[in-house]
Amino acid sequence: MPEPSTTPMVSVQNVSKRFGRTLALDGVSLEIDKGETYAILGPNGSGKTTLIHILCTIHGADSGTARIGGYDVRTHSRQARQRLGVVFQEPSVDTRLTVYENLDFHGRIYGVPRRLRRQRIEELLELVELADWRDHLVRALSKGMQRRLEIGRALVHDAELLVLDEPTVGLDAQSRSRMWQHLAELKRLRNLTVLVTTHYIEEVESTDRVCVVDRGKVLTVGTPRELKERHGRSKVRLTTRDASVLRVLSSAEGVLEVRDSNDAPPWTDGDAPKEYVAHIEDGHVAERLLAELGSRLVTFSVEQPTLEDVFLDLTGRGLRDSASGTRDRLAATPRSGGEPIR
Amino acid sequence: MNVLGAIQAIWLREVMRSVRDRGQLIGGVSRPILWVLILGIGLNPYFRGEIYGEVQFIVPYTYLQFIFPAVITLNMLYTAVQSAVSVIWDREFGFLREILVSPAPRWAVLLGKVLGGATVALFHGLLVLSLAYFVNVPLNVERVLSGLAFMALFAFGVTSFGIVIANRLKTFESFGVFSNAVILPLYFTSASIFPIDPALTRAQTRVVFPEWLVTLVEWNPITYAVDALRGVFINFHQFDPRMGPLVMLGMAVVFFIIALMDFRKA
Numbered sequence: 001m002p003e004p005s006t007t008p009m010v011s012v013q014n015v016s017k018r019f020g021r022t023l024a025l026d027g028v029s030l031e032i033d034k035g036e037t038y039a040i041l042g043p044n045g046s047g048k049t050t051l052i053h054i055l056c057t058i059h060g061a062d063s064g065t066a067r068i069g070g071y072d073v074r075t076h077s078r079q080a081r082q083r084l085g086v087v088f089q090e091p092s093v094d095t096r097l098t099v100y101e102n103l104d105f106h107g108r109i110y111g112v113p114r115r116l117r118r119q120r121i122e123e124l125l126e127l128v129e130l131a132d133w134r135d136h137l138v139r140a141l142s143k144g145m146q147r148r149l150e151i152g153r154a155l156v157h158d159a160e161l162l163v164l165d166e167p168t169v170g171l172d173a174q175s176r177s178r179m180w181q182h183l184a185e186l187k188r189l190r191n192l193t194v195l196v197t198t199h200y201i202e203e204v205e206s207t208d209r210v211c212v213v214d215r216g217k218v219l220t221v222g223t224p225r226e227l228k229e230r231h232g233r234s235k236v237r238l239t240t241r242d243a244s245v246l247r248v249l250s251s252a253e254g255v256l257e258v259r260d261s262n263d264a265p266p267w268t269d270g271d272a273p274k275e276y277v278a279h280i281e282d283g284h285v286a287e288r289l290l291a292e293l294g295s296r297l298v299t300f301s302v303e304q305p306t307l308e309d310v311f312l313d314l315t316g317r318g319l320r321d322s323a324s325g326t327r328d329r330l331a332a333t334p335r336s337g338g339e340p341i342r
Numbered sequence: 343m344n345v346l347g348a349i350q351a352i353w354l355r356e357v358m359r360s361v362r363d364r365g366q367l368i369g370g371v372s373r374p375i376l377w378v379l380i381l382g383i384g385l386n387p388y389f390r391g392e393i394y395g396e397v398q399f400i401v402p403y404t405y406l407q408f409i410f411p412a413v414i415t416l417n418m419l420y421t422a423v424q425s426a427v428s429v430i431w432d433r434e435f436g437f438l439r440e441i442l443v444s445p446a447p448r449w450a451v452l453l454g455k456v457l458g459g460a461t462v463a464l465f466h467g468l469l470v471l472s473l474a475y476f477v478n479v480p481l482n483v484e485r486v487l488s489g490l491a492f493m494a495l496f497a498f499g500v501t502s503f504g505i506v507i508a509n510r511l512k513t514f515e516s517f518g519v520f521s522n523a524v525i526l527p528l529y530f531t532s533a534s535i536f537p538i539d540p541a542l543t544r545a546q547t548r549v550v551f552p553e554w555l556v557t558l559v560e561w562n563p564i565t566y567a568v569d570a571l572r573g574v575f576i577n578f579h580q581f582d583p584r585m586g587p588l589v590m591l592g593m594a595v596v597f598f599i600i601a602l603m604d605f606r607k608a
Binding site: 092 | 344352354436438439
């Protein structure tokens, strides 16, 4: 049975799941180490939630195995669930109970002894800043507060793995950053492993490892930095005094592609100052370019690759494009004057 | 894993939710008053087994006394079935997931829910029982205790029945329609508001009442719950006294098992 130090917190082996005709997960494998913050990044409908549901034993996998702390979620579901704290995408608090009662219910149903339960609830209420609201009905709380309550709730028992499925969807920017602060604080206090799914790129920048999924498949896994180095492209944005720079730029070593500021092919027309964007191999190319062209430039800036670029490189489309559903696109149609949006 | 703690947690939640639900309490109080005061007192003079001067049968009780145990079952039936709405509620508002990912076994979750609903139903039964003095039903410790035992068993059975139904319904609206469409017919065909005279033979009964009605009454399990409570409170049986406890026990077991099978699939 599980060896505490060597077994990974989560181990998913070749898991597939089919809903009707759609293959939601197609042979997904991943491993999450103890104490790691692990993000699953992918557009809506990429299979993130299905994977979470399989880990939480809400759905069974068609094939493959999933283990939490070494316990198979199918054959030892009780032990696996005991180690798991979950915050689902949709709210799952009882709005007719008070904040305290929601936490207390959770503690009872996970068999946390009374004294420990009381002590821990008070701690968590402080931590997620809901102490003033403990005897209010949850109905009276804002969405952000309910989310915080759910995060606190997931930790009333001795959860080793905290799973958050799109925890920041529907929250305003302020609540979102607050939530991440709370998570960081919790991680510091307890030796937690955190698994988070999201389609907000800026949120995964601070995680230990990122797993990019699309259409039920794992595309790549690595630290945000590794991914950017592997798949991202740095860009140099520069404004020139005259058009002759373009020739140098296009033929310089390490420059992959040059576009104008509107992402169209560049063209030289007279001597007017012009802005170009050059995709380059790495940072060194930027230094060389600056040394070479310095005197002929008005502005020069280097843009680091983002995970958005990584996703674009891996799938050939932007995360946001695919993230916005048909409805968003329909809603945007009137704004674009009836022109269909790609 | 502390299974008892989990059952207690779920039980406590059900009870707490219904304590906070004013509407349920108002219904629980107004229903018996309506039935006992208006219907009971209003029909009391006509209940002498005498129709247009012709004596059909003699029941040695007033209509109020006769209808009193039935109103207890009616009040419990409503409350128990309505408490199953929490099943739909949990499913619609996501709380079900919180329960499903917990390490508590499914049977414990269901047992907690049924016990919670049954407790509330029992309380609403007691509300009616507290009117006993006004309808001339004398109570003693023995009657109250055996009455409570039957009521508890009945509450467990009908709460399980409500959950079986709730598992098959998709929305709150359909549950509202459903509960009226099922509870009232069940109640009316349970020999609750009119007696089927035990002194008559089977053949004679079918002469006095239309055959389909007698059949309905005999097949309706609520009939036997009402009969058992009548036995306890006014010492009057229309059917074999052993039938009441047996049918109630059967209801409790069968509906709980069906609910559990549904729940395991969820």
